[in-house]
Amino acid sequence: MQLNRRVAFATLALLASLNVSAHAILTDSTPKANGSVAAGHVALTLKYNSKIDQGRSRLLLVAADKSETPLAITASADKPNELDSATDLKPGAYVIRWQALALDGHITRGDLPFNVTPAP
């Protein structure tokens, strides 16, 4: 049963990538892709070209050691095309693995790699 569930989930995760190039694309972000920020409490902003269902999207922080931490998304009605979050980060290389559900139902995924430098 447990194993079956896992196989089913793996298959579905695969299906999720089905709109890899679907229409929600990242237009801007803080930090920028491959950019760097100072360690400490870091605000994260991902901006898209279309309105995003913030409650049904996901941000996952992947650290250099491959550990994954889900990030809570701050819902804000006045920024309908953004996924915002904040977290405390130590220096190192990170990737934000995002999955956005556009209001029209298209699921898009992508990676946002960036570096955290020691605080000045």
Add this chain to the structure above:
Amino acid sequence: MALLVDIFGYLSVILHGLVIVAQSMTLGGLLFLVFLLHPLSSRLVQGDALEQRIVRLTRWSAWGLVLAELATTALQVSVLMSTVDLPFSNVMQASFAVAASVKILCALAIAFCLGQRTMARSIPRTLLLLVGLIELAAATATTHAYARLDDNTLLMLVEGLHQFGAAIWIGAIPCFVVVLRHLQDADGLRLVGSRFSRMSMIGVACVLLSGITMWIFYVGDAQGFYGTAYGVMVGAKVAMFIGLLGLGLGNFLVTERLRKGGDASVTRMRRFAEVEIGIGFTIFFAAASLTSVPPAVDLTTDRVTLHEIAVRNAPAWPRLSSPDHDTLAISQLQTQLDQDAARDHQVTQSATTPGSGILPPRNAEDIAWSEYNHHWAGIFVLLIGFLALLSRAGMRWARHWPLLFLLMAAFLLLRSDPEVWPLGQEGWWVAWRDVEVAQHRFFVLLIILFGTFEWSVRTGRLKSERAALVFPLLVAVGGAMLLTHSHQISNVKDQMLIELTHTPLALAGVAAGWSRWLELRLPGRGGRIAGYVWPACFMLIGVILLWYREA
């Protein structure tokens, strides 16, 4: 994995295409019944029986819509539930799921309530139209327009108008074909023909008006048109739209002549309408694949420039000699692995693992290998088109041209997967696990089948009229599939440049398939002309293939 994702991506486009087809047929059937057949049915000889047929067709379309929409929604909902870890009740409140539920309910209402009794009374008739309108509104909530940052209302109206136009024009053609087949008297034909041609003019106007607006908002400028996947797909849609307009014009002339009491070919109108269905549905699948790419205006980086297109397409001699198999990236990697294994006294590893989905390495020789394959395939197709032309012109021996397909199949089987037996060292059976290899083999089988088939038809071994239609249908469907293949590959620009040659190939395939269909089904001059058109399309495909370059 990547390959599987590709296949599922393709599946979602196909499902979406089916939704669009079913939706237009449902709405088109409804409009055809309410505005054409029901008002006219008392004046038609078999009016009642015809109405019954169209009611049945529309009900079936509504059931098709229920099924297709259920399938797409189930896919999306389960993906969200598992990847974002949300319960079913939550996901069903997402706007796309709400819209899908509304669509399904509307389709169910049409499937259950549509009948001659509801058609006969004006209030139920109007209510059904209203249900259709609600379905249309829900459908626009799953288009790009709903998620745009600005101008949502305008864009949604425009998307609604676009789908309405498509329904009244293309979605209603199957009804028209059914009616034409059963109507015998000239009076009835005149009535139905002229009213349908007026209805489709409204449809064309809606499509045109909304299409131009969408162009402004989604494509933007010239570079958005030629430099992005979105623009290229729009271009393909426009090309097919123009083709449809030509056929529609032909039908319009027939109905005008009929209306003036003249004598005109109803057979031609029927055949043209059949082809319109085929091309129209191809447009629907192209539209479905459009929703899976970002609108061109949003894709401001990674666009292909005119210069890049010019460089890629600069004239060059076809590659008629193959690079040595040993110089391919996989062969070289294998040699390396073999040497390592010999040195360390270990069992040799295989350079590729079939079915792993890890893209094999690629070097300049690999590109040359692929181009060589395309170029020789181009020569085969060019020759096929040329022989078909000779055969059309009366040279009897040339009718054996389908046998060339068998040669081409053998060539492809040998060369399309160089890492596999007999050229590579991977076994024939093991390689089935690789999706791409399996796809290639399936394709080769298809070529063998339809080559043999067409040869039997040409040489009179197969005499059935239906058998002859298999070849054009396969060619047209092949073209449509090439048009809607998913657009995912790591290097966006490279993919785009390749796609720029694939789209004309696909369009030529669609044109070839349907003109061969006309040659078979349309007696007289029209059929004869079509008989020259499709070999010309084949020769064009050959030339494009000879022109094909990957770097």
